Amino acid sequence: MRLPLTPKNEYIMKYADLAISDPSQLVYGVSPRPLKTRYGLNIGGGTIYPELNFTLPNMDIKPATLPEVYRHYRQIAEETLKRAAELEVPGVVLEFETLPPMTEHPEIGLEVVKILLDGIEKANSAYGLKAALRCTPNDNREFIRPPLMRSGRYWEAMLELFEKSAAAGAELLSIESVGGKELHDDALVNGDLRAVLFSLCVMGVRDMRFLWEHIVGIAGRHGVHAAGDTACGFGNTAMVLAERRMIPKVFASVVRAVSAVRSLVAYECGAVGPGKDCGYENPILKAITGFPMSMEGKTSACAHLSPVGNLAAATADLWSNESVQNIKLLGAMAPVCYMEQLAYDCRLMNQAAKDGPEDRARLIKWMVESDAALDPQALILAPENCISLAQAIVSEDSHYAAGISVARKAIGILRESHQQGRLRINEREAGWLDRMEDELDDMPESEDEFIDEMMEEVDLEKFTPQDYDLPVPAGAQVHHSHSEGSAPGCLGCGSH
Amino acid sequence: MSKLEDLKTAVINGKRKDVKTIVPELLESGADPVEMLEQALIPAMSVVGERFKKNEIFVPEMLVSARAMKEAMKIIEPILIEAGVKPEFKALIGTVEGDLHDIGKNLVATMWKGAGFDVVDLGVNVSPAAFVQAIEEHSPHLVGLSALLTTTMPAMRDTVEKIRGAGHDKVKVLIGGAPVTLEFAREIGADGYASDAASAVDAAREILAS
Numbered sequence A: 001m002r003l004p005l006t007p008k009n010e011y012i013m014k015y016a017d018l019a020i021s022d023p024s025q026l027v028y029g030v031s032p033r034p035l036k037t038r039y040g041l042n043i044g045g046g047t048i049y050p051e052l053n054f055t056l057p058n059m060d061i062k063p064a065t066l067p068e069v070y071r072h073y074r075q076i077a078e079e080t081l082k083r084a085a086e087l088e089v090p091g092v093v094l095e096f097e098t099l100p101p102m103t104e105h106p107e108i109g110l111e112v113v114k115i116l117l118d119g120i121e122k123a124n125s126a127y128g129l130k131a132a133l134r135c136t137p138n139d140n141r142e143f144i145r146p147p148l149m150r151s152g153r154y155w156e157a158m159l160e161l162f163e164k165s166a167a168a169g170a171e172l173l174s175i176e177s178v179g180g181k182e183l184h185d186d187a188l189v190n191g192d193l194r195a196v197l198f199s200l201c202v203m204g205v206r207d208m209r210f211l212w213e214h215i216v217g218i219a220g221r222h223g224v225h226a227a228g229d230t231a232c233g234f235g236n237t238a239m240v241l242a243e244r245r246m247i248p249k250v251f252a253s254v255v256r257a258v259s260a261v262r263s264l265v266a267y268e269c270g271a272v273g274p275g276k277d278c279g280y281e282n283p284i285l286k287a288i289t290g291f292p293m294s295m296e297g298k299t300s301a302c303a304h305l306s307p308v309g310n311l312a313a314a315t316a317d318l319w320s321n322e323s324v325q326n327i328k329l330l331g332a333m334a335p336v337c338y339m340e341q342l343a344y345d346c347r348l349m350n351q352a353a354k355d356g357p358e359d360r361a362r363l364i365k366w367m368v369e370s371d372a373a374l375d376p377q378a379l380i381l382a383p384e385n386c387i388s389l390a391q392a393i394v395s396e397d398s399h400y401a402a403g404i405s406v407a408r409k410a411i412g413i414l415r416e417s418h419q420q421g422r423l424r425i426n427e428r429e430a431g432w433l434d435r436m437e438d439e440l441d442d443m444p445e446s447e448d449e450f451i452d453e454m455m456e457e458v459d460l461e462k463f464t465p466q467d468y469d470l471p472v473p474a475g476a477q478v479h480h481s482h483s484e485g486s487a488p489g490c491l492g493c494g495s496h
Numbered sequence B: 001m002s003k004l005e006d007l008k009t010a011v012i013n014g015k016r017k018d019v020k021t022i023v024p025e026l027l028e029s030g031a032d033p034v035e036m037l038e039q040a041l042i043p044a045m046s047v048v049g050e051r052f053k054k055n056e057i058f059v060p061e062m063l064v065s066a067r068a069m070k071e072a073m074k075i076i077e078p079i080l081i082e083a084g085v086k087p088e089f090k091a092l093i094g095t096v097e098g099d100l101h102d103i104g105k106n107l108v109a110t111m112w113k114g115a116g117f118d119v120v121d122l123g124v125n126v127s128p129a130a131f132v133q134a135i136e137e138h139s140p141h142l143v144g145l146s147a148l149l150t151t152t153m154p155a156m157r158d159t160v161e162k163i164r165g166a167g168h169d170k171v172k173v174l175i176g177g178a179p180v181t182l183e184f185a186r187e188i189g190a191d192g193y194a195s196d197a198a199s200a201v202d203a204a205r206e207i208l209a210s
């Protein structure tokens, strides 16, 4: 399937309306387009389920350690699913997010997929537990610098793992894709909104199209679901940098809003959810597409800190812990402990929903209000703000325009909330709202103009324009030797 | 205020245009480039580093200053080289094999440059052999290794082993990255550890002096 382009080669947005336009309908456990799995999970169909994510303890992955690697995953599946059954969860998703060598060598990743599927099957016959597997290969394309985005051994190996996992029965296919990140890290540390827009809405959108057409094709061939992507390497990098006071939180909040434009493309290409857990932009996408979404918050503190611990649950259809190592805690192995935490969180949410829409609304209000006033990154993801941001996106007809529009809307929401005393913004950050707005005011009318301007400014050593269908400016020398390793970073030489 | 003070202030405030006019004026009036470096540029970046450490400014503001300093260096570096003045220290830095995280490493490189070190950045996913080769090519005083993944910490150990194994006993090795600790540095035979970019300059000077 090819999505349409304008005569000017602009990418057209597929969604023109919202699937959910009333904030009171943007709630956990319910999405307009739920998704059924083989063992009978109905994700978004009224019940919120845990999605458990796990990883290896500190260890090497090499031929000699593979038996140990597999033993860990076997143990994780066995013990966590047993605990899930004991807690009588209505269903559970396991997410296998590979470690880079497991995608680089797809046979390793595939073996783990088989182990986990076997665990799911056994738990079903032993306890009648309903479970499904999400498989998330690594996007290793950036191991070569500049990355080879559309060919090469990393690309091939990634597709192979997708294809074989799907064939083996992994029902949900996801990825944390990296297209556009070549310029985005610098954009973040330079606080450069213009470069953020270029990375996410021009480069990111183009790569997402290319990548997701492949993933959707693979899912279709094997009767599984192309689930969704996340702007993890963009929005969450910004969030962590903001958490460490390296960049302003208001800037990270705007980056989050803009990142939704990029993640949306997976659904434009045919992904059907559930969106990937670490995509904190997911509630915006749920409002636009109506597909179910996975979210993570306080229960992912084992992996990284965030300012949205409670609020993130308000709109989730799966509730995740991001990643935890298989190490021993006092209660049990860590993944078992986290299964339990997720199960209890979901139990509470499902109970409130069972008691009726008013009780559910009250719980959601508490989740949202306990976080929203304290951090702009939380406020921006409150349900009514997600609807406004979603509206700003679908009101435009190109991703470029949508990026500018959603950034402007995010700034507006932050400014207004600050003025009305509903949000605390640190004094040092307040000036950044004006700075960002000025940058938006200077954005050119059309995407073509923007591309022309940016292609003169950007570092052409960092990415391959052809991989993004971008024109190489006349006179520019692009002499890439795609090398594995050695790409000097240049924080000190941004364009502003 | 003296012109040197003006230069220092311009770098602190990240005023690249001012830097571009002040530096040539200083040179015209016979100022010594070494003095400019030691009394204006490096102290300016150390003020900026301090401000950042105290959470008074964000990284983007720090980088604006770094670029202003770079502007000055573009003008005075050729003169310094001509005069045979070498930077106090030469450093290599890179993210170890298997690891692509480089935001932190890049910040450390920026701070080292701000302190007047001559820094060669080897990038990410740098193999132990590539580190050794670069040491042989550049003869640095200092090598910085970065790792953000627990799964690439062993690569850090391999790198230190290969460096020592190749007979480069004098070059100091400083390591860093979120999962790395001082204890780990000791364990793998590195000379030191720094927890963040702001302290990476002091840590480097300390091990270079020892």
Ligand code: B12
Binding pocket: A097, A098, A099, A100, A138, A139, A176, A185, A232, A233, A234, A236, A237, A240, A241, A246, A302, A303, A304, A323, B098, B099, B100, B101, B102, B103, B104, B105, B107, B108, B143, B144, B145, B146, B147, B148, B149, B150, B151, B174, B175, B176, B177, B178, B179, B193, B194, B195, B196, B197, B198, B200
């Ligand atoms: C941003 C980020 C990414 C970005 C990296 C972008 C980039 N260009 O660097 C992307 C999205 C690409 C990424 C990818 C992955 N990541 Co990552 N990432 C992070 C994150 C969120 C922040 C890192 C960061 O930039 N911090 C900000 C900088 C400024 O801080 P810093 O790096 O610590 O550096 C400071 C100090 O450590 C020190 N320092 C650093 N280096 C050096 C060197 C010297 C010489 C000295 C003196 C000091 C020093 O000074 C720096 C400045 O103050 C961390 C979370 C975390 N808690 O660290 C996860 C994290 C490191 N990533 C993780 C993982 C698992 C991955 C992936 C494997 C994910 C996946 N499944 O694909 C891939 C691996 C890719 C690879 N092969 O490297 C895990 C690691 C877990 C583990 N077992 O080790 C973490 C901890 C997240 C988590 N909790 O799950 N990641």
